[in-house]
Amino acid sequence: MAETKAKSIKCKQAGCSASTDGKCLEGLSPDACPHCSIIEDDISEDIVVPDIVEAIITPDKEIFHNVHRGEALELSETSSITNSSLTRLIILAGLSEAGKTTMLASIFDLFQCNSNFCGYIFAGSKTLIGFERRCHHARIKSEREIPVTERTKSSDSKVFLHLKVKSKEKIPTDLLFTDISGEIFKELNNSAIESKNFELAKRADHFALFIDSDQLSNLTNRNIAKTRSIGILRSLIETGMLGVNTYIEVIFSRWDLLQGKSDVELHLKFVESIKEKIIKKFANTHKNIAFFNLASRPTNLTNFYFGYGVVDIFTDWVEKSPFITDIKTDTSIEVKNLSTREFSRFTY
């Protein structure tokens, strides 16, 4: 009777399907997983092989091991990052086409094209493909003549982009950015219930509100842009979703377009009125409010450079967190209130 040796997987972990399809719940190879054991079976010719034969690994049968997808992450997928380090969560908020995705793409391109970016070096990303997709339409490979950013879909639940950066002598910092459609923020402004459901904001280290300066310098549209944008902030603050220690960055995006208009002084005064209103309305409770001018991808590189204004904002994102009291000494970080493992319970 001829005998052949084949291998089958047995796993002790509840819910693991490794014994039937070879896929380990932990994402490990069966020989690396502590719950799995690989058993050599003697299979003789006259043994009736049951259906489980599909799961038997023979040396010449290829079974693959999945690695990280590389695309933008769903909330449930971020735990592999948030469980391993105190991750900065940065919510990019604002109406549609306010420049949220463009800024993310620009940050990635600034790392790609320079030996460092504002003193930080790139240490990794679980979402390289997600970044690449967002950068594509501003690259020559897209065969476009002018750079654009594809509009973020409101139905997409894969909205987290990951970047790990490192500066001298410090341990790397993980950053998770949201790339959420402007339509969602419009809904938050329209509905207190929707705002109350936006629990992710409670965990945000930074809440970056993008206001389109091109709209602010259009006399017909500017009041809508102002009211709607401040309305997003108001909804989240009044429903208690934005913590008092959260860093709020109000970002006047596409700043180059405002500066290129006639009557610049008039538009600058309008911008100042927005700043005053935000300070007057929210600074009593939320102390960490700052304002920035941004031109992530200026149309005219004569007066503005690629990534204008990104440096100051990015540095704040990396260095400041309301959940860390002593950020200078990375080895003895004191975390306030929130365990990183709690991150995954938040929804948006």
Place this chain on the structure above:
Amino acid sequence: MKISTENNYVLIGLPHSGKSTFIAALWHIFESEDLEDSLIIKGLPEDSEYLNKLRDTWLSYKDFERTKVENKHHITLTVTRQSDDVISELRFPDVSGEMYMIQFENRKLDFEYLKMIQTASGIILFINPDDVIEPQLISNVNTCIGNPESSKNVDEVKNWEFNDAPTQVILIDLLQMILENIVKPIKVAVVVSAWDVIINVQNSNPSNWVESSLPLLFQFLKANDSQLKHTFFGISAQGGNYSEQTSEFQTKSPSERIIVQTEMEKSNDITLPIKWLLNNE
């Protein structure tokens, strides 16, 4: 006589990155014993047909055919330094660069490769300067030629495909796949192949070239140095351009046409990356 442990290495590189040419020239140096300080072969392998075939192509100044995905050649060599009696067994597969593109696109590693990286003590990462895809921005071009009014409609533009990704992004992603599946640090010898192309136009060393041409990869390696201890080599296993320099090559010994540049020195010793990987420091 001291026998060291087995040394499994993984050769990583996209298509046409110079992996097979490197193996051909390496085999020649191992076996010919032309160079005084190089590693040499200690006993012929059981099957050297594939290595001899590669070497014949290299010795006759012919370009290599692309290695096919289904053809994995497992190479096992026993080598020793000429200066001492330490014997090392080297194991490395010659795999297709296409396999790495498939990994990048399909997000899966086959178990054979997984086992290989989990038992590897070193990686040789190949980059061909002629094939580097850079993240070229439209805005940089428009600065030079002026901003055009776009006349293209949506149908004429090209959507993103995996092979549009810059070379540095793909290589980082491949290294990240390895990092998430190993528990011990691993050494990485970064080999800039076709180095003759670089030294003909600029006075550069390999690390400076990687820093300026693939800055994201350079940053990634630097930031992860504790897990990916690395160094850089500029290597031209071919020695130059066959269509222009074959008659010049024919006047020299084959070993002399190999160019190897480290941060410190220039030589013909293509075994230097292996020596560095073998060194336990």
